[in-house]
Amino acid sequence: MFHHRQEVAVAAAETPQVTAFFDKRTFSLQYVAADPATKKCAIIDPVLDYDEKSGATATESADAILDFVANRGLAVEWILDTHPHADHFSAAAYLKEKTGAPTAIGNHVVGVQELWRDIYNLPDFPVDGSQWDRLFAEGERFSVGQIPARVLFSPGHTLASITYIIGDAAFVHDTLFMPDSGTARADFPGGSAARLWRSIQEILSLPGETRVFTGHDYQPGGREPRWESTVAEQKAANIHISKCRTEAEFVTLREARDKTLPMPRLILHALQVNMNGGRLPEPEANGRRYLKIPLDALQGAAWESGKA
Numbered sequence: 525m526f527h528h529r530q531e532v533a534v535a536a537a538e539t540p541q542v543t544a545f546f547d548k549r550t551f552s553l554q555y556v557a558a559d560p561a562t563k564k565c566a567i568i569d570p571v572l573d574y575d576e577k578s579g580a581t582a583t584e585s586a587d588a589i590l591d592f593v594a595n596r597g598l599a600v601e602w603i604l605d606t607h608p609h610a611d612h613f614s615a616a617a618y619l620k621e622k623t624g625a626p627t628a629i630g631n632h633v634v635g636v637q638e639l640w641r642d643i644y645n646l647p648d649f650p651v652d653g654s655q656w657d658r659l660f661a662e663g664e665r666f667s668v669g670q671i672p673a674r675v676l677f678s679p680g681h682t683l684a685s686i687t688y689i690i691g692d693a694a695f696v697h698d699t700l701f702m703p704d705s706g707t708a709r710a711d712f713p714g715g716s717a718a719r720l721w722r723s724i725q726e727i728l729s730l731p732g733e734t735r736v737f738t739g740h741d742y743q744p745g746g747r748e749p750r751w752e753s754t755v756a757e758q759k760a761a762n763i764h765i766s767k768c769r770t771e772a773e774f775v776t777l778r779e780a781r782d783k784t785l786p787m788p789r790l791i792l793h794a795l796q797v798n799m800n801g802g803r804l805p806e807p808e809a810n811g812r813r814y815l816k817i818p819l820d821a822l823q824g825a826a827w828e829s830g831k832a
Contacts, residue, residue, distance in 0.1 A: 538691035540671050542737060543592065546749045547571045547585055550612040550790070551740045553751045556589060557690050558598050559669025565593065566602035566668045567625075568688065568695050569739060570615035572802060576793055579815075581804065586615035590622060600625040601668055605656075605802075606697035606739065607685040608636050608795060610712055611788040614802035616656075626657035627801060630677065630686035633659065637799045639683075639714055643821050644796055655801030660686060678727065680720025681708045687727060689734075694755075697739040699724050702750050703757055705742060706764035707774075711782035712791070713822070717775040724765065732756035786828035792817050 545554040550571065558565035567589055573582040593600060600623040603616050607630065616627045637651035653659045660666075662677035668690050676687040681698040688695040698708035699720060707724065710717040727736070734755045741749045758765065768774040788794075793815055797804060805813045 538671055540668060540691045540693050542693055542735070542752075544737070544751050545585065545589055545592075546741070546751070547612065549573070549575075551742050551749075552609075552612050553737065553739055553741065554585065554589060555695060555737060556592060556598070557668055557693060557695070558596070559671045562669030563596075563598050564601040564669035565598045566604050566673075566688075566690065567593075567600060567619060568604045569606055569609070569697065570603065570619055572613035572615040572618060572797075574613050574790065574793065576790060581613070583615065583618055586618050586622075590619070593623075602666075603627045604688055604695075605629045605798075606688065606695060607682045608633060608640075608798040610682075610791040610794055611740075612790060613794055613797045613804075617802040620657075628658035628660055629653070629656050629801075630675065630684050631659035631661050632677065632679065632684040632686075633799070636682060636684045636714060636795075640795050640799050643713070643818055644816055645818070646796075646816075649800075655799075655803065676723075676726060678723035680710050680716050680718075680723045682712055683714035683716075685723070687723075689730070692731075692733065693735045693737060694727060694730060695737045695739075696727055699727060700736060700753075700758055700762060700765075701738050702741055702753055703761035704744055704763060706762060707778065708740075709782045709785055710778055711785070711825075717778040717782070718771055720778065721768075721771045721774045728755055728759055728765070730755050732759070784826055787822055787825045789828075791822070 540557040543556045554570050555568040556565050571585040603619050603625050620627050634653045641649045660675040664675045666673050671691040673690040678685045678687045710720045732755050736753045738751050807813050
């Protein structure tokens with residue numbers, strides 16, 4: 525009996541309380557993963573609001589997270605990004621300013637910086653990852669409160685993507701979506717469908733009861749947003765994984781689908797901000813900030829039809 529109680533206590537100690545914040549504009553999931561014992565938490569993939577039609581920025585999404593943290597009496601220990609996002613601005617820099625907590629991302633972000641520095645023609649942009657406080661390597665360990673955490677290098681969607689495993693929760697960003705939505709695209713600069721398959725297999729080798737938290741939910745069929753599954757559920761029901769027995773089959777499926785997808789609306793807006801740790805461009809002489817949009821840099825993407 526003593527051993528059973530001990531096992532239950534250990535399991536509870538490694539189970540973070542995970543709260544999701546769904547951003548309707550970009551279908552993105554932001555998370556707070558908290559250690560109930562210490563009240564320390566990590567904020568994962570926070571969104572800085574941006575409207576490309578007006579050029580307006582806002583902090584509503586990030587402030588909602590800060591309000592939640594304050595109301596629950598939590599202390600922010602980490603601000604974590606899984607990769608430089610292509611469809612929303614990161615609020616990491618804003619949240620660091622508000623909380624003082626360190627920011628972190630995977631150490632392969634330097635490859636993304638080198639790639640996009642050339643696309644944006646920013647020769648003086650530093651490509652050493654110094655825009656974050658911590659660059660995590662494959663397998664590196666850290667903690668959220670007393671909950672052990674580690675890093676899986678999970679490229680494919682981007683060449684810098686990582687998965688955070690915090691206790692029994694895996695934050696898998698844009699690798700696996702909910703089972704009824706399949707997997708993430710792999711056609712961004714630096715992406716690879718074959719590498720994505722191998723990253724997914726590594727995630728699916730985790731214990732079956734591992735909770736899987738995805739980075740987006742596009743609400744297929746108009747259903748309500750969903751974001752949590754398990755490794756066992758993904759193995760059994762993911763519409764892309766269950767159809768593909770081999771890497772070659774997956775690559776064929778994924779690349780065919782990617783050819784039909786328009787680029788994210790904000791990819792050229794967002795990468796210049798996100799490869800800079802979520803910092804907006806510095807104001808110019810008139811006090812305004814300006815984004816730089818390269819023309820004809822992303823060749824071969826499908827065009828989006830419909831009214832503006």
